[in-house]
Amino acid sequence: MRSLYFLLRENLLKMSSPQELPKHYSFQDVETRWQREWRDDEYYFIPESTRPPFIIDTPPPYPTGNFHIGNALNWCYIDFIARYRRMLGYNVMFPQGWDCHGLPTEVKVEELHKITKNDVPREEFRRLCRELTLANIEKMRHTLRRLGVSIDWSNEYVTMLPRYFQKTQLSFLEMLEKGYVYRTEHPVNFCTRCETAIAFAEVAHVPRKTSLVYFDFDGVEIATSRPELLAACVAIAVNPTDERFRYLIGKKMKVPLFAHEVPVIVDKAVDPSFGTGAVMICTFGDRQDVLWWKKYGLDLRKAINRQGKMTGISGRYADMKVDHCRREILKDMEKAGILHREEPLEQRVGTCWRCKMPIEILSERQWFIAIKHDEILDAAHQIEWIPAHMLTRMENWVSQMEWDWCISRQRIFATPIPVWFCSNCGQMILPPKGDLPIDPTIAHPKEPCPSCGSTEATGEVDVLDTWMDSSISVLNVTGWNGQGKPEIFPAQLRSQGHDIIRTWAFYTILRSVALTGMRPWDQIVINGMVLGEDGFKMSKSRGNIIDTEEIIGQYGADAFRQWAAASAATGSDIMFSWNDVIAASRFQTKFWNIIRFALPHISDGRSLDPAEVIAEVDRWLLCRLSDTVKEVNDAMQQYQFDRTLKAIREFTWTVLADQYIELAKGRLYTKGAEKESAATALRIVLDTLTRMTAPFTPHFADECYSYLRGERVHRKPWVDFVFENAEARSGGDALIGLVSELRRYKHDQGMALNAPLGQINVYTKRTLDDAGDAARALNADVRWRKELPALERELREVRFNMGVIGPQLKKRAKDFMEAIRSLPVDKLVNPPASIMVNGEKISVPENAFSPQFSYLVEGKKVDLIRIGEMFVTIPQSS
RNA sequence: GGGCUCGUGGUCUAGUUGGCUAUGACGUCGCCUUGACACGGCGGAGAUCUCGUGUUCGAAUCACGACGAGCCCA
Known part of the structure; x- marks a missing residue:
């Protein structure tokens, strides 16, 4: 249910655009408000949808009660992808599993209740384990909500509950039928403490x-x-x-x-x-x-x-x-x-x-699963690994496996092995698949022994390895029912850490191939480990553990998520650093202030039509936005979140704020077509930027977008903005260069940046209409002139373009450069078509070199600055 | 002992097929409260790109070797 507050505000936004944002961005308010606003069903996978499916096989964490920072990194990656894919129009499934069974919980229960597992009946012990697990899951769900990840809670699964372990048992029986599972005496690794x-x-x-x-x-x-x-x-x-x-x-x-x-x-x-x-x-x-x-x-x-x-x-x-x-x-x-x-x-x-x-x-009688190396390697090679080198780890692991996978455990809190043995003849008795799930230590076979007819049977007390549960996560979420391949299979993506390639990824591939004959996923994206600030793996003994909730509490989920995206290349280990979280939160402040500045100037209209952008520097901004969108799309496709966020930050901070707004802001206070041009350009840029940041900072983006457009950003399509105008591109570069050089000049002269400059002459052959921006930005009387002044010049040096000379001349390059240096000045300005080098005639390549001059203007007391093609004279103040 | 990844200003980091003055952040220093932002703006200092050898007109980038680090494993 949407709150009354939201409905009111959304309507208010539609009717009259807000004129002002709160002065300070408060992540606490914004994040908790949007988390209340978002409805779970917005993220549901719709089985009957016609949109292309995008199923993500997410890791079911072990419910320790603490969703640690390494988990959080992984979930951030998944959420970036899920939100991005949804905006691209996919029917995304982002399930949430819990891998419950196993020793740690048994040990914890023994500790908490001061018992050993043999002190109470098996079923009672399991009940205590389930109780503890459910409480831990609840704590971890809380952290997931605070992180703002767009989980499809309708596809939550809990491996210890009958609905799930029914499938685990079914998969066991299927693999037994297919000959993968066998029981024999063989040496196994055995923990005598855990028995x-x-x-x-x-x-x-x-x-x-x-x-x-x-x-x-x-x-x-x-x-x-x-x-x-x-x-x-x-x-x-x-x-x-x-x-x-x-x-x-x-x-x-x-x-x-x-x-x-x-x-x-x-x-x-x-x-x-x-x-x-x-x-x-x-x-x-x-x-x-x-x-x-x-x-x-x-x-x-x-x-x-x-x-x-x-x-x-x-x-x-x-x-x-x-x-x-x-x-x-x-x-x-x-x-x-x-x-x-x-x-x-x-x-x-x-x-x-x-x-x-x-x-x-x-040497123990145990259950095993046969490892078929070639089958697993084939499937592994059909999967796209991101980053690619992680496949090598899988290859190495598979090729050095010597023994089969021992899947039986002598524990209690685990999926029972659904098998009986006849007390009379020892024959193995299997339950009908329709009767699953069962616990053979409690239930009895419905039929007498098929071999001898005896009705006495004992249930297998061994239970299954926990990896038997989690290695069918992908089969579970794709709706496997024991009959070959599910309808949507393979899944599109697996996301996991590199520490469990040899376990979870390996076992999943093994099981998928055995049960469906296919690879489990099209792609697998691997995340690195989070190291402490000291560069070592976080551990209690080193005391370098940093808690996810603590970071979120101090800087917010969005800042944390930016840290996850930007701190390192996908797949490499990340050293945690508070600085990077702080930098992320500053970026939000900067973006907030840009919107706060722009909003009053742009909210009179709603147009996003690039055709209405007429001023040259405004078009330049759109060209640069177009470049950014291309870079962002490239990077996102390869799940390179660090590259994506870097491009977005660089464009926002440098190009938009420092360069464009500093140049054009004076125009926004004026009226007329050129003001409207700037307003539309800003509308387009802010709309696009906000949509691009939505997967990374979902709360912040929704907040900004509600002010900008009065809509929910996560329901908007992903960005697709292409704009090119060669003239505007070079004109804008020139203008930005002019302003930046003159600011440097003011700085060097010890002047304030808003100090008046008097009349300055800009000599340029190009036609440049700056709509009065330069004058306002520089506080100067800017005169544009086409004829160059009479200049006196001195040769300073010759610069060579090795990118041109190298490939063409190879070994002759050095001698060629010597020959060019010895040419007279007029030949340097107008180079000959060819030149003699060591008695050999070599044609002079285009753009091979450029003479560098010091320019002086005769007589007049002016400072002269050269900026590309432009010359600027400034009256000397002293 | 093996595998994988890596070694870039004080710290962390980008650098995809070798090519103009090696990217950015944090820190640091100087100037500036300029009609969004001092969580800001402008500018500066700071790197023999771990070391050695080789290939090349040209190497942070390629090859070989050494040293060091982290992770996973025998």
Whole structure:
């Protein structure tokens, strides 16, 4: 509902144009007022619309409750694009998702309620998680509203709610049918603190100090960083070229303290210079162990369980935590006299990205999705990446994937895997797709086991990786229903940060290709990370975090949005800087003052017709506006917001305010056709500028436009202004140059800028009608003259145009320039067609050089200024 | 250890295929309250474009190398 206030004001604006704006622009008032005014349904995607669709696959943030500045940057980019596309006539979908499931919320709930996940029933624990998540979502929605982003709230989705995870489960069953999903025992990354398997993408590597232990292994000295895995030792490996160990090849060796026998294998991957050159293979110490284990078909000895405790094969160490076991084993080695020494070792250890505890590689029965490298790469190449080099990151990631994607997790707050197993024969039982969503730990199969007829079944307790939820975001928003490809597919755009290319972008492409056979989007635009003012990633430990709401509170959403647009090229990381936010808010002040000045002069009429612009400098302004529009359109098409905003600011501040208005403002106080010309030019310029700023500063633009035109700017079409007039362009340049040079002159003479200059003569061959602007702007009696005065001149230097000379003369350029310099003055003014250089006749290219003179006027005490083609004489004051 | 990006006045930054006096912002200094704006106007100072080598008539831009930074990863 539009407020009464707005209706009244809009009508007032239509009936009588306002004569005055408030002296100061108050972003607080304006932003809160427009946010009340805007209706959600203005931004709805209309499925039945005939306009071309523009669907944006936006990132569903994790509902932490805090919409941080990196999120905000991303949402600004999306909103620039959404508003721009709407003005271009597209039927835009800007959905808002929430990626709810996952460990952080479970941990938070455990903290808040002082419980562990096993203290309450699963469903109760999930209820507590959902409760916390909904509260956090509400906080983040508030920040989104304050940012003024034009979200289509009718397309909001919440991954933890049945409506969404029904699709997640459906996609799981579809991929199971298509053979992508399988279940097997395989080594996986496992966090023993969180007691769940995790994917490679979730492993974070951190530097750590540990020790390298040298000990006697059945008569051979061996170095290992993980002595606690001695019970899991399955082989000893040496390099084939290593003469020291040649005698061992083919032998069996007895593991100290444990007495089981292991083979000696040879492999090129063993580094003879690390440790002693002989390495202990355990199941599993690291990824290399897994490779060797597979390659040589070694035994599997599980020494660590899911809780991070030693298993039965560890004998007297069983049930000890890994660290405890390590200390005990070292003690026992010492007692047995086989411990030689320990060396400090710097290593990078894989940790759980969430709880930061070192992960173990455990062999577990888990669910996997097959990764088909070629399929994914093909699709990735069909997408336009902005900036282009981000595709390389995807390529690198895909090509080095070794294992399939482990999608099962041993947690609670996640999408259940919709599968049962027959208690009698172990057969997998799937629910009918129409029954989804289900939780197999609560529901029972409706039919008996198809294999043995038993009615006893147990539900899968493992749940799905959260990326299984979010990687179908694009399928969800395009209306996928399990049957091939949705009607509008692929989506037009994905927007995300470069930190999740290997996860969200990768998994989405994988899933899209598997389920629809197509790439998920036409374009992907990548935003950089926001770094703190110190140049480092924002983090609690560095204390360099800046809060989105704090910036908005101090300078407003529009200033923040300008900062997001202007601070760096799309895709590169941005260092946060208060200065840039302040500069943005100053630009708004400047623009506001321009409108405040112009409005009384332009609100008598409404014409936007360039044909009514007759004064030369007014046409010059339109030429410059046309240039700006072209630059802005170019940049917007490539999502280069920094270029766009730079062009707009430069034109507004320099061309419009400092150059044009300073020159022509005197005319606006007069009456007649030439005043009307200026008024119309200003109307066109301000109308166009306001529409161009609308995607970036939506509140400010709506406010300005309501004063300028009494309309809503976001409902206007995008700008398309072309104007060219060669005469006006050069005439305007000359005039602007004249005024600016004479201002410099006044400054150099120590005069005030409005001090009278007396009678000045401007000599120019061109016909220049300045409508009296120069005289008013300079406070001088300006006389325009066609005949040049008698001038005396001295040659100062010869300037060469290397842009002309270089390409034509190449190596001869230097000698050519020497020859030209030695010509007499009259030949420099009227150059010959050709010249002899080192006995070679070289034709003189056009515009190859220009002689520079110092000019003097005989007899008269005048200052002489040359501005391009023009000469100006000014009576000397002293 | 690998990948990606980058290194430009005190600080941050533009510079698309090599070409006139290297862009802009903040800061700084001087002058100016000129009928929109002092959150302003005009002007100045301040850069051997990280270093080295090479290609070229000509390099911030291209090539190679070194050093340094940030991000992502093994």
